[in-house]
Every structure is written in C-alpha cells, then in structure tokens.
Amino acid sequence: MGRLLCAAMSFVAALALPAVANAQGFLVPGIGPVNQSMGGAATAAPLDGVSAMYYNPATITALPSSRFDIALEVLSNRNELASSVPGLAGSTGSKAGMAALPAIGAVWQDQESPFTYGIGLFGTGGFLVNFPASPTNPLTAPPPLGMGNLYAELTILQVAPTLAFKVTDNLSFGVSPTFNVATARADPFPFVAPNTDGRYPRGTANRNRWGGGIQAGVYYETDMGLHLGAAVKSPQWFETFEANSTDALGLPRPVTLDFEYPMIVNLGAAYSGLEDFLFAVDVRWVDYESTPTFGDPARFNPDGSIAGLGWKSTWVVATGVQYQATDRLAVRAGYSWNQNPISDNRAFFSALAPAVYQHIFSLGLSYNLTDCVILSAAWVHAFENSVSGPLYAPGPLPGTNVKLSQEVDGGLFGISVLF
Known part of the structure; x- marks a missing residue:
C-alpha cells in the first residue's frame, strides 16, 4: 500500500508544472474582458487590440482606430482532489487563493499606409x-502513507510584437513572433527517479525559463457583413526546465523537464449584417498529443519516474454575441465548450492539474465614458466538472479511485483609450 500511495503522488505532481489557471486543457479560454464576454471568439471578430493580437494578428487592420488596452482578470479556481483505497477515503480542497492574469495591448494604424503595428x-x-496534507485522503496523507501537502505553480507571460498588412480593402495578413517567460515549480517532482529513500525530489529551486514561437493569420471581410479568419500559432519552444534539488542525503541532484506550449489552429467566422448586432464563432484545435510531457504516455518508467501525462488533442468551440444597446453601451454574452484532454482512466496522472471543466458561460459590457475612453467588465463561470479513474502502481489497481473536480469564477476589468 505504501508503494501505491507513493506512486500515486508521483503522478499527482506530474501535472504540477504545466497546469494553467483557467484552462481548456492547458489554455486560457479568452483574453481580456471584451473577448472573454464573447466566449473567447475573436479570430474573425476584432473588438479590441488585446484579443486581436492574441488570436489572429491579421485582424488588427480592421480595428476602427489606434488604441491602447489594459485589463486584469481575477480568478477563483476551486479544485478538489479525492481518492480512495480499501479502508481509506477522503477529499482535499486546494488552498490556492485568488489568481490574477494581466493583458496589455497597443495598436497603431497609419492611415496613409497599408501596414498596422x-x-x-x-x-x-x-x-x-x-x-x-489530510490524514483521510490517501494521496495527501502524511508520509510514509502518502506524500503530505502538494504544491505546484506555473506562470507564463507572452510578448507579441505584431505586423499586419492590408493586401486589399477586404483581405489582410498578419504575423507575430512570440516571446515567452515561464516560472514553474513543483514539490514533489516525479519526472525523475525517486531518491533512495523512495521519495521524489523537490522541483522548486529554479529560475525563469524563456521560450518563443510565431503566429500568422489571415482575415477577410465581405461587403455583406460576413467576416472570416484563420490563424496558426506554432508550438512555443522553451528552454529545458531545470531545478536545483537534493537527494536523500542532502547532496546536489539537478532535475530537468522538457516542456512546450502546444500548437493551436484557429478558424473563425462573424456576422455584422444585422443592425446593432455582432455574432461570432471560433473553432480551435489544440495539439497536445505532439507536445512533450503533455502528449507523452501516461505511465511509470522502469526507474519509477513519470513518462508523461497522456493528454489528448482537443477541439474547442467558442461563440459570442454583442448588442450595441446605445451609442455608449455595448453588452455581450458568450459560451464555449471544449473536449477534455484528460481521460477518466488517466485522471490519476493529472491530479495536480485538474483542468477538467468543459462548459464556460460569460457576460460582459463596455461603456464609452468619452469618445476615446472605454471601460469594460466581464464575469466568467466555468461549470463544475470532474473526471475519475483508478490509481496506478504501476498499472491500474482494482478497488481504488481518484476523482478530480474543478469550478472557476472570474471577474475581468479593463480600460481602452482610442487615438
């Protein structure tokens, strides 16, 4: 039983590094209050500079003017980890508090040039x-029965300088190199063999890691109010994650992990032919299966380390509608759905990244304080969802279970200045 629980906890830590706060798997479902209130649909519906650059760089040519946007999202992410083995069962909630995600964008249009920056x-x-730690939850029971408290953190910031070109009055092309900095910590760290005392080393003493990639997109507007867009974001390639850890005797033991942000393909359509309304839909494909660590098989290696998480590539559908209620007030509603990259029979491997929700609803509004200053706000709710499956040591163990649950609420606020 002790080996079972130790193995279980190693899987738990496996998702520690790549997990994301509000995720369609690993991705944020939207960016900024305007886009989030549209359900994350933006590939063919440019409403602000932040979401235009994030989803389809070509669409910045269609913004009505140059602008500066700044926004903040505050999240309450409620995760629950329950596990059971014969004779012991319990549940533990994450004490993570609130999280904050920033979004800043600046777009400059030269009326005398086909270029937008x-x-x-x-x-x-x-x-x-x-x-x-919880004495009644096998996975978080104090050692030597379990692994005690579990900690994991990831923060990723991306900078995207963007250039878009108006090929014709209706067709635009855009490109954006992407530069990323990530901080990741996990305790325990199960991607290496355990120490001689049977415990996995820590993965917390590290530095920020840098990465990069590229994004390109096209955008087409018809004269009948139909808008079409497509964009591809390459994988974001990062330096190898390294941490200064120790072995069972306290001697130096470096630990490493290869990590990438998956490739994303966006297809979008929007319609503005009905007075005061804008309708938008995006279909998004996220290639987890080709991504190191995420797509690698969810299993133990012979040395006791974790090979990967076994995530599946997923489809995402995002929809939104905007109604221009008055000259100054616009209201929005959105809904998105995504496949769950975590299979029930692999729930055990994702215990520290229970990004399992699939249905997200949002509401938002924007109000023009002046002709050039706009305030925006949104509320987002990811409905509770869960996955469950057996514990592994190293194969599935009859009579055992791990259940991961998640529910998220987010409040977003932003200000835009047009010039």
Missing part, C-alpha cells in the same frame, strides 16, 4: 495548486 503582453497561463 501592434504589441501585446498577455498572461497566457497561471496556476497555483496547494493541497494541504
């Missing part, structure tokens, strides 16, 4: 899981 800074992911 922009730069964005986004909090593309942020995660903090902090499960306290």
Whole structure:
C-alpha cells in the first residue's frame, strides 16, 4: 500500500508544472474582458487590440482606430482532489487563493499606409495548486502513507510584437513572433527517479525559463457583413526546465523537464449584417498529443519516474454575441465548450492539474465614458466538472479511485483609450 500511495503522488505532481489557471486543457479560454464576454471568439471578430493580437494578428487592420488596452482578470479556481483505497477515503480542497492574469495591448494604424503595428503582453497561463496534507485522503496523507501537502505553480507571460498588412480593402495578413517567460515549480517532482529513500525530489529551486514561437493569420471581410479568419500559432519552444534539488542525503541532484506550449489552429467566422448586432464563432484545435510531457504516455518508467501525462488533442468551440444597446453601451454574452484532454482512466496522472471543466458561460459590457475612453467588465463561470479513474502502481489497481473536480469564477476589468 505504501508503494501505491507513493506512486500515486508521483503522478499527482506530474501535472504540477504545466497546469494553467483557467484552462481548456492547458489554455486560457479568452483574453481580456471584451473577448472573454464573447466566449473567447475573436479570430474573425476584432473588438479590441488585446484579443486581436492574441488570436489572429491579421485582424488588427480592421480595428476602427489606434488604441491602447489594459485589463486584469481575477480568478477563483476551486479544485478538489479525492481518492480512495480499501479502508481509506477522503477529499482535499486546494488552498490556492485568488489568481490574477494581466493583458496589455497597443495598436497603431497609419492611415496613409497599408501596414498596422501592434504589441501585446498577455498572461497566457497561471496556476497555483496547494493541497494541504489530510490524514483521510490517501494521496495527501502524511508520509510514509502518502506524500503530505502538494504544491505546484506555473506562470507564463507572452510578448507579441505584431505586423499586419492590408493586401486589399477586404483581405489582410498578419504575423507575430512570440516571446515567452515561464516560472514553474513543483514539490514533489516525479519526472525523475525517486531518491533512495523512495521519495521524489523537490522541483522548486529554479529560475525563469524563456521560450518563443510565431503566429500568422489571415482575415477577410465581405461587403455583406460576413467576416472570416484563420490563424496558426506554432508550438512555443522553451528552454529545458531545470531545478536545483537534493537527494536523500542532502547532496546536489539537478532535475530537468522538457516542456512546450502546444500548437493551436484557429478558424473563425462573424456576422455584422444585422443592425446593432455582432455574432461570432471560433473553432480551435489544440495539439497536445505532439507536445512533450503533455502528449507523452501516461505511465511509470522502469526507474519509477513519470513518462508523461497522456493528454489528448482537443477541439474547442467558442461563440459570442454583442448588442450595441446605445451609442455608449455595448453588452455581450458568450459560451464555449471544449473536449477534455484528460481521460477518466488517466485522471490519476493529472491530479495536480485538474483542468477538467468543459462548459464556460460569460457576460460582459463596455461603456464609452468619452469618445476615446472605454471601460469594460466581464464575469466568467466555468461549470463544475470532474473526471475519475483508478490509481496506478504501476498499472491500474482494482478497488481504488481518484476523482478530480474543478469550478472557476472570474471577474475581468479593463480600460481602452482610442487615438
């Protein structure tokens, strides 16, 4: 039983590094209050500079003017980890508190040139899981029965300088190199073999890691109010994550992990032919299966380390509607659905990244204080969802269970200045 629980906890830590605060799997479902209130649909519906640069750089040519946007999202991410083995069962909630994700964007249009320029800074992911020890929960039971408290953190910031070109009055092309900085910590760290005392080393003493990639997109507007867009964001390649850890005797033991942000393909359509209304829909594909660590098989290696998380590539559908209620007030509603990258029979491997929700509803509004200053706000709710499956040591164990649950609420606030 002790080996079972130790193995279980190693899987739990496996998702610690890559987990994200509000995730369709690993991704934030939207960026800023305007886009979040549209359910994350933006590939063919440019409403602000932040979401235009994040989803489809070509669409910044369609914004009505140059602008500066700044926004903050505050999240309450409620995760629950329950586990059971014969004779013992319990549940533990994460004591993670509130998380904050920033979004900043600036777009400059030259009326005498077909080029539009922009730069964005986004909090593309942020995660903090902090499960306290519990004597009744096998996975968080105090050692030597379990692993005690579990801690994992990830923060990713992305900077995206953007250039878009109006090929014709109706067709635009955009490109954006992306630069990323990530901080990741996990205790315990199960991607290496356990120490001689049977425990996994810590993965908390490290530095920020840098990465990069590229994004490109096209945008087409018809004269009948139909808008079409497509964009591809390459994988974001990061330096190898390294942490200064120790072995059972307290001697130096470096630990490492290869990590990437998955490739994303966006297709979008929008319709503005009905007076005062804008309708938008995005279909998004996220390639987790080709991503190191995420797509690698969810299993134990012979040395006791974790090979990967076994996530599936997923489809996402995002929809939104905007109604221009008055000259100054616009109201929005959105809904998005995504496949769950975590299979029930692999729930055990994702215990520290229970990004399992699939249905997200949002409401929002924008109000023009003046002709050039706009205030925006939104509320987002990810409905509770869960996955459950057996514990592994190293194969599935009859009579055992791990259940991961998640529910999220978010409040977003932003200000835009047009010039």
